[in-house]
Structures are given as C-alpha cells and as structure tokens.
Amino acid sequence: MDAIIIRDLALRAFIGIYPEEQRKKQSIVINIALSVDLRKPGKTDNIDDTVDYKKLKREIITMVESTRFNLVEHCADRIARICLADRRVKKAVVTVDKPGALRFARSVAVTIERARHG
Numbered sequence: 001m002d003a004i005i006i007r008d009l010a011l012r013a014f015i016g017i018y019p020e021e022q023r024k025k026q027s028i029v030i031n032i033a034l035s036v037d038l039r040k041p042g043k044t045d046n047i048d049d050t051v052d053y054k055k056l057k058r059e060i061i062t063m064v065e066s067t068r069f070n071l072v073e074h075c076a077d078r079i080a081r082i083c084l085a086d087r088r089v090k091k092a093v094v095t096v097d098k099p100g101a102l103r104f105a106r107s108v109a110v111t112i113e114r115a116r117h118g
Contacts (some may be wrong), residue, residue: 006057
C-alpha cells in the first residue's frame with residue numbers, strides 16, 4: 001500500500017491530567033502516515049483522486065486547537081478518526097509527541113494504528 005506522510009506538524013494544545021497542564025497550551029508534534037492507494041492520482045495528476053492533505057491538516061488543527069485533552073492517547077485517537085473519515089484512507093498511523101512531558105526526557109510519544117474495517 002502507498003502512503004501519504006505528514007511529518008512534524010507542530011501545534012499547541014491543552015493536554016494533560018494536571019491542573020497546571022490545562023492552564024496554558026503546550027507544544028505537541030504530530031506525525032501521520034496514511035495508507036492510501038495512489039495509483040489513480042499518480043496517473044491523473046488530479047487532486048480529486050487523492051487525499052487532500054492540506055484540507056486534512058486544517059481539520060486536525062481546528063480539532064486540536066478547540067479541544068481539551070487529558071491524555072495524549074485521546075488526542076491521537078481523535079486525529080486518526082479524522083484521517084479515516086476519508087474513505088480512501090485504509091489505515092492511519094498517528095504519533096503524538098509531547099516534548100518536555102518528563103524530566104530528563106526530550107519527549108514522550110504515543111503511536112496508534114487504526115484501520116478501516118470492511
């Protein structure tokens with residue numbers, strides 16, 4: 001299966017279980033790999049035949065910036081659901097990094113994989 005990959009989408013979100021984490025937005029970094037059949041757009045050169053990753057990015061930004069998350073896992077799951085809303089996406093692998101979440105660690109990350117069934 002072919003892939004569309006969005007790398008290092010840097011956003012700010014209310015994310016964390018502690019009150020101080022919900023007082024101000026924190027940095028998160030999102031990486032997404034979408035399993036998509038790219039043969040048709042490879043031949044037609046037409047945006048209508050593929051996943052519009054600019055539109056997808058806008059949808060993710062809108063959701064992340066308007067939602068408060070307790071868990072990084074929940075954020076990743078919501079992003080995967082947005083990705084799978086496009087019927088051409090067969091599988092979405094989403095990684096959300098939360099830089100500075102742990103002392104002495106550059107980042108903590110969660111990776112989830114969600115696939116379309118049927």
